[in-house]
Amino acid sequence: MRCVSYFSGMPGNSIGQSLVLTTYGESHGTQIGGILDGMPAGISVDLSAIQRALDRRKPGQSALTTARKEEDLVEFHSGIFEGKTTGTPIAFSIKNKDQRSQDYGELATVYRPSHADYVYDAKYGHRDYRGGGRSSARETACRVVGGALAALVIPEVRITAWTSSVGPIILSEDWQNLDLSAVDAHPTRCPHPEKAAEMAAYIEQVRDQKDSTGGVVSLVATGLEAGWGEPVFDKLQADLAKAVMSINAVKGFEIGSGFAGTQLLGSQHNDSIEKDFTTTTNHAGGVVGGLSNGAPLELRVAFKPVATIGKEQNTVDADGNRVVLEAKGRHDPCVVPRAVPIVEAMVQLVLADHYLRNKKYKA
Ligand SMILES: Cc1cc2nc3c(=O)[nH]c(=O)nc-3n(C[C@H](O)[C@H](O)[C@H](O)COP(=O)(O)O)c2cc1C
Numbered sequence: 001m002r003c004v005s006y007f008s009g010m011p012g013n014s015i016g017q018s019l020v021l022t023t024y025g026e027s028h029g030t031q032i033g034g035i036l037d038g039m040p041a042g043i044s045v046d047l048s049a050i051q052r053a054l055d056r057r058k059p060g061q062s063a064l065t066t067a068r069k070e071e072d073l074v075e076f077h078s079g080i081f082e083g084k085t086t087g088t089p090i091a092f093s094i095k096n097k098d099q100r101s102q103d104y105g106e107l108a109t110v111y112r113p114s115h116a117d118y119v120y121d122a123k124y125g126h127r128d129y130r131g132g133g134r135s136s137a138r139e140t141a142c143r144v145v146g147g148a149l150a151a152l153v154i155p156e157v158r159i160t161a162w163t164s165s166v167g168p169i170i171l172s173e174d175w176q177n178l179d180l181s182a183v184d185a186h187p188t189r190c191p192h193p194e195k196a197a198e199m200a201a202y203i204e205q206v207r208d209q210k211d212s213t214g215g216v217v218s219l220v221a222t223g224l225e226a227g228w229g230e231p232v233f234d235k236l237q238a239d240l241a242k243a244v245m246s247i248n249a250v251k252g253f254e255i256g257s258g259f260a261g262t263q264l265l266g267s268q269h270n271d272s273i274e275k276d277f278t279t280t281t282n283h284a285g286g287v288v289g290g291l292s293n294g295a296p297l298e299l300r301v302a303f304k305p306v307a308t309i310g311k312e313q314n315t316v317d318a319d320g321n322r323v324v325l326e327a328k329g330r331h332d333p334c335v336v337p338r339a340v341p342i343v344e345a346m347v348q349l350v351l352a353d354h355y356l357r358n359k360k361y362k363a
Contacts, residue, residue, distance in 0.1 A: 027131030041087030147345025210310030235290025256285020
């Protein structure tokens with residue numbers, strides 16, 4: 001049933017309170033970009049480091065990702081002068097170059113199952129269907145730029161994400177037993193060489209079958225002090241959940257023991273507190289009562305198998321006529337490796353935002 005509210009606007013393009021990232025742009029428009037407002041003045045910015053962060057997300061990095069080739073060169077327009085932030089809004093843009101909009105002509109009227117085509121039409125009545133328009137994960141490039149800048153606000157915090165599962169291939173080792181400096185050593189971004197090879201083989205298999213697969217990104221952040229967050233609606237875990245759940249194709253968020261914690265007794269689950277206020281275990285995942293407790297922040301993010309696949313699928317067009325769709329265009333058979341820097345970016349933004357909010361309340 002269509003709930004047509006044609007001529008609706010599309011607000012909700014910003015995240016954060018003290019550090020606010022706003023993004024704009026569509027997949028096949030001339031450019032995408034953003035404004036990061038609230039960066040303190042005087043922070044040194046190494047522009048090449050921001051570009052390196054962006055390069056980790058870009059398409060065409062390996063045979064495991066989409067063949068779309070984008071240079072993804074970020075240009076800064078304001079807020080940085082002589083290598084340092086000025087405290088004014090930082091505006092940036094990234095040109096779209098390798099559009100092949102003709103591949104998407106069919107999607108003007110045919111709705112891809114489990115993609116945003118139908119709901120955009122139902123809500124807005126008019127949409128840029130090329131490459132998924134605003135619903136495309138191309139937008140997430142702006143999040144990575146924002147996150148890399150946000151990370152400069154909290155240099156003492158070390159945030160690392162990695163691929164911990166792809167389809168049925170699961171890496172269950174604790175992060176303490178992994179070499180997290182090796183995340184980028186393999187195109188899957190799994191820091192365990194044997195599991196990484198299994199994951200790559202599985203992604204290649206589903207790609208050859210014109211299908212897609214999902215997986216999980218795990219993340220750990222160390223170096224947080226106790227007390228970041230707010231105790232009620234803006235709990236740290238609530239803001240983290242919103243931030244990562246806003247990434248395209250995310251279907252689940254867990255912190256600490258997550259759903260598995262329901263299987264433990266309270267006596268097993270409680271994190272005992274030591275004399276120095278550290279805890280012996282970390283079922284909390286670094287947050288209690290909405291506030292960081294100084295333990296590592298540990299979270300996991302579930303990505304679905306992406307919608308656009310070359311296999312035949314039954315769907316309908318805008319008039320409700322049955323259509324068999326074999327999607328053209330270039331698509332990631334598994335977005336998880338490219339999602340690793342995006343998850344990091346969202347956590348960088350949330351932690352920097354709460355750090356700045358927390359600072360304000362200090363006498
Ligand atoms: C890095 C990345 C790349 C993506 N690439 C594709 C893609 O090639 N094809 C596709 O159908 N979805 C892709 N997606 C997911 C869609 O953008 C997303 O599923 C769609 O907008 C519908 O939203 P939802 O899945 O969050 O409900 C990608 C997601 C990410 C994070």
